[in-house]
Amino acid sequence: MPADLSPTTVARPATELAVRASGVVKAFGVGDARTVALKGADFSARQGELHLVVGPSGCGKTTLLSVVAGTLDWDEGRVDVFGTSLDGLKRSAITDFRRRNVGFIFQQFNLIPTLNLTENVSVPLLLNGRGRKVAESKAQELLKRVGLGGKETKRPTQLSGGQQQRVAIARALVHEPRLVICDEPTSALDSETGHQIMDLLATAARAPGRCVVIVTHDPRIYGYADRITQMEDGRVRAVLEGEPLQRFVQSTH
Ligand SMILES: Nc1ncnc2c1ncn2[C@@H]1O[C@H](COP(=O)(O)OP(=O)(O)OP(=O)(O)O)[C@@H](O)[C@H]1O
Ligand SMILES: [Mg+2]
Structure with missing residues (x-):
């Protein structure tokens, strides 16, 4: 089993590394x-950092972040997230680690078409053992913060691409993960x-003990x-x- 990494048990200065991947x-x-x-x-x-990853199409950005997020196995190299080495962990332990510590916004939004927006955004909380009522109320709060208040009972297919993207962002933030990984969140x-x-992602990034890593082609957000x-x-x-x-x-x- 991975070590308990809940924020209450790990107090580290803001300059410490959230992610260290070497020779991957x-x-x-x-x-x-x-x-x-x-x-x-x-x-x-x-x-405490908002970190962007840029580079030409096909250079390996999504692959690298999928490894760091624990959604993809890798062949060689070391991957360490908040001081826990993912190298030696079994797949099931990595999945458990990811559920508790990582929010991931995929390049394809990966929303569940049969669930409404509140249910989609509730998923990470339910997977972490929170009750449905609490999960749905938190999900609705996040949906408001991404500008989708009033659309809670719609399904993803009833939304525009930009609206679906915002649902994916709400879902990645709802359980307040220490590491948020976003693949093209503003495309x-x-x-x-x-x-x-x-602004929402920068606030999450700069909270103590947290970190946001964003892959982007969008120069409008480089200033963040x-x-x-x-x-x-x-390579980097x-x-x-x-x-x-x-x-x-x-x-x-
Ligand atoms: N599941 C896969 N099967 C086979 N090849 C893959 C797979 N995923 C990625 N690749 C290849 O690995 C390389 C890196 O892909 P990756 O998706 O990481 O690039 P990227 O930098 O995210 O590109 P983009 O900016 O277009 O999203 C590419 O050559 C791609 O074709
Ligand atoms: Mg990509």
């Missing part, structure tokens, strides 16, 4: 169809809604980053902060 290798397929998506990627994100959103969502990791061809090419980060953000406007 991941290949898909075999023979002629083999693609090496990660070729020894080194990645870290700090507690389907207009500017104003995108900024509202980024505390640090930016640039990936290229299965650079990590930007301070002056170089400011220059990068300005160069994309």
Whole structure:
């Protein structure tokens, strides 16, 4: 079983690492169809940080974050999240760890079509053993915060792409996970809604002992980053902060 990582039992300074992945290798397929998506990627994100991951399509961003989130097995390398090494854990223990500590917004929103919005957003709380009433009331609060109050009983198929994306964001935040991982959270959103969502994610990121990592192609949100990791061809090419980060953000406007 993984160690208990609830915030009450782990008190760490805000500068400590939330994620440390080193030398991560991941290949898909075999023979002629083999693609090496990660070729020894080194990645870290700090507690209290909003961290962006950028890079060309196909460079391995989703693959890296799926490994860190515990949704994908990897071939080589070490992955450590909030001081717990995922390397030695069985799949079932990783799943348990993920349920308690990680919120994941997928590139495809992965909403459950047969459930209404409140039920979709309640899922992480129910999986963590919370009662249905509490879960639904918290889900409704989150739906309001992402601007979907009044739509609680709709189903995902009755919503626009941007609205579905906001449901996915509410679902990723509802159980207040210590690590939130988002794959393109603003791709389907207009500017104003995108900024509202980024404000919500930045607040979650900067709470003590928490961290938000976002994969994005959207230069409109680069200004929110505390640090930016640039990936290229299965590896991390650079990590930007301070002056170089400011220059990068300005160069994309
Ligand atoms: N399930 C899979 N099976 C086979 N190949 C895969 C799979 N997932 C990813 N790949 C390959 O691994 C490489 C990295 O893919 P990944 O999805 O991580 O890229 P990405 O940086 O997220 O791209 P994008 O910006 O387009 O989302 C690509 O060459 C992709 O084709
Ligand atoms: Mg991707």
